[in-house]
Amino acid sequence: MDIDTVLYMGASAAVVVLVLASAPNYGFMSLPIIILGVLILGIIFIMNFADFLVFPLLTKYLNVEIMLSKDHRVPKSQNCVLKYVNGLYYATGYLTANVYKYVFAAENAEAEKGDGLSEAPDNWERIVMNTNFPFKFNLISSAEDVQKYREDLEGQRGYVEFQLSKEEGATTPNELTIRELQRKINIVQTRIDRISDGEMPTYSTMYIESTSVGVSEKEATDLLTEQLSHLQTVFNAFDLSISRIVGRELHIVHGLNYRVMEMEELRKHFESQN
Amino acid sequence: MLFGICIGVAIMITVASEVVSIHLLSAALAIIAMLAALVAFLTKNYIYMFESVVKKKGANLVIYGGEAFTMAPSGNSIVRREGQNVYASAFIKIPIYRSGTEMNKEEKADLSKLFGRILTLGKTPMKLSAEMYAVNKDQYITKLRAMLNETEEKYRSMQSVDGDQHRGGMERARGEVTMWRNLLDSVSKSHSQALVLFAMVSALGGNDEEASNIAYQRAEELAGGISATLGVNAYVAKGSELLTLLEPEYMIPVETVSERIRQKTMSGA
Numbered sequence: 421m422d423i424d425t426v427l428y429m430g431a432s433a434a435v436v437v438l439v440l441a442s443a444p445n446y447g448f449m450s451l452p453i454i455i456l457g458v459l460i461l462g463i464i465f466i467m468n469f470a471d472f473l474v475f476p477l478l479t480k481y482l483n484v485e486i487m488l489s490k491d492h493r494v495p496k497s498q499n500c501v502l503k504y505v506n507g508l509y510y511a512t513g514y515l516t517a518n519v520y521k522y523v524f525a526a527e528n529a530e531a532e533k534g535d536g537l538s539e540a541p542d543n544w545e546r547i548v549m550n551t552n553f554p555f556k557f558n559l560i561s562s563a564e565d566v567q568k569y570r571e572d573l574e575g576q577r578g579y580v581e582f583q584l585s586k587e588e589g590a591t592t593p594n595e596l597t598i599r600e601l602q603r604k605i606n607i608v609q610t611r612i613d614r615i616s617d618g619e620m621p622t623y624s625t626m627y628i629e630s631t632s633v634g635v636s637e638k639e640a641t642d643l644l645t646e647q648l649s650h651l652q653t654v655f656n657a658f659d660l661s662i663s664r665i666v667g668r669e670l671h672i673v674h675g676l677n678y679r680v681m682e683m684e685e686l687r688k689h690f691e692s693q694n
Numbered sequence: 695m696l697f698g699i700c701i702g703v704a705i706m707i708t709v710a711s712e713v714v715s716i717h718l719l720s721a722a723l724a725i726i727a728m729l730a731a732l733v734a735f736l737t738k739n740y741i742y743m744f745e746s747v748v749k750k751k752g753a754n755l756v757i758y759g760g761e762a763f764t765m766a767p768s769g770n771s772i773v774r775r776e777g778q779n780v781y782a783s784a785f786i787k788i789p790i791y792r793s794g795t796e797m798n799k800e801e802k803a804d805l806s807k808l809f810g811r812i813l814t815l816g817k818t819p820m821k822l823s824a825e826m827y828a829v830n831k832d833q834y835i836t837k838l839r840a841m842l843n844e845t846e847e848k849y850r851s852m853q854s855v856d857g858d859q860h861r862g863g864m865e866r867a868r869g870e871v872t873m874w875r876n877l878l879d880s881v882s883k884s885h886s887q888a889l890v891l892f893a894m895v896s897a898l899g900g901n902d903e904e905a906s907n908i909a910y911q912r913a914e915e916l917a918g919g920i921s922a923t924l925g926v927n928a929y930v931a932k933g934s935e936l937l938t939l940l941e942p943e944y945m946i947p948v949e950t951v952s953e954r955i956r957q958k959t960m961s962g963a
Contacts, residue, residue, distance in 0.1 A: 435731035442712055506943070506948045508948060537807060552887065563817050677762075680821045
């Protein structure tokens with residue numbers, strides 16, 4: 421969670437909690453205030469953690485369409501960007517592509533790494549051959565500061581090693597905890613070894629984009645849904661966690677077509693991807 | 695700013711609700727305080743929706759009313775304005791013609807590693823994209839359609855005069871009409887697609903020119919790095935080349951797709 425989110429959520433929730441703490445002072449109104457307070461706290465948490473569900477609901481209910489620029493319109497369903505050109509509707513949709521295998525592969529880096537790298541060109545060609553509509557695979561990356569990254573990893577390893585020695589020295593050491601801590605040390609050590617081998621740590625974010633065309637808005641959006649489902653299936657070869665982007669995140673990702681964000685902005689928006 | 699005001703108001707009302715001894719009034723103040731706290735939280739992501747709620751339902755919210763981007767005068771980058779900031783982005787085309795099918799396992803792994811190396815070429819974020827787009831057959835289709843119209847017109851004019859005199863010519867014109875129609879059908883029926891690999895870098899500048907120059911310089915440096923790493927001739931894309939990488943109507947050209955849609959509709963009918 422970024423600092424802004426912590427600040428907004430923390431301060432708003434604190435006020436509600438403050439009111440709830442003094443609820444007994446409100447006499448017969450105590451119960452309604454407690455119910456309202458809990459409801460508001462719930463809304464704050466839902467809006468913070470499930471914004472992708474709440475935002476499209478709001479735009480649908482309020483019948484709001486958003487113009488991202490002169491020609492680009494986001495319909496109230498908030499699942500694509502529409503452009504109307506020469507009597508045709510172009511719908512562009514986006515998919516997230518998160519690598520979730522990495523942490524597990526890192527435990528046994530050598531065995532997994534070799535296979536993954538040699539399979540990648542074949543997997544990619546298979547995807548291209550099996551797709552007969554336009555799409556874009558995008559990868560935003562930036563090299564990290566090696567020294568700082570290594571120091572961070574060493575710090576992490578030191579902390580986990582300290583936890584391990586503490587657990588081993590305990591009167592009744594927990595076998596499961598020890599195994600878990602050893603696993604964590606292995607992961608961090610593998611990452612340090614990879615950097616020592618000359619690999620550069622990279623910050624990266626991936627997303628997939630597809631465009632469909634139709635004579636009506638519905639035709640274009642329906643076709644886009646079909647295309648995105650197809651891409652979800654074919655990109656499974658890369659062990660990616662893929663889901664459709666809806667809501668405000670769609671506006672951010674659409675903006676990436678015209679500008680690559682600075683590192684800080686990327687970290688803020690795609691915190692969970694890296 | 696608005697968040698600060700809302701939270702400030704919420705805290706003040708909360709304090710007031712503690713001080714007031716009348717139950718009903720203090721409860722009312724407590725409710726207002728909680729609602730102010732909720733509004734304060736909503737200012738984070740939903741501030742631009744307030745207008746719609748306040749004014750009426752069904753409004754079109756305009757986040758930015760201008761063009762999504764403009765082409766830099768030099769033609770080698772695009773410029774985008776976001777508030778007071780001016781950003782320019784330049785694109786590097788990477789023409790690579792290698793296929794995994796003609797490589798052994800080690801060569802495939804090496805190719806993947808080379809791509810991995812590209813990603814660490816600079817500390818400035820870059821976007822590496824592979825785009826599959828529909829090949830632009832607009833000009834060819836327009837030419838075919840013109841030829842078809844011309845021969846159809848010729849055939850019709852021959853039909854209107856004495857049939858016996860122009861029988862040979864009519865047969866020939868009918869054959870030509872069939873030929874152009876078949877050609878048009880076959881050209882627009884097939885899905886011709888191409889794959890392009892490109893990288894994109896952006897830069898912030900005080901004005902269009904400055905941003906554009908910085909972006910171009912970064913792109914040139916990156917193109918050099920990519921060329922050396924992959925052994926290809928990567929170059930900074932210019933002019934209309936950029937549009938295929940950006941705009942949907944260039945990714946799926948209008949005439950090409952219109953003809954396909956027309957045929958699909960006719961075959962469906």
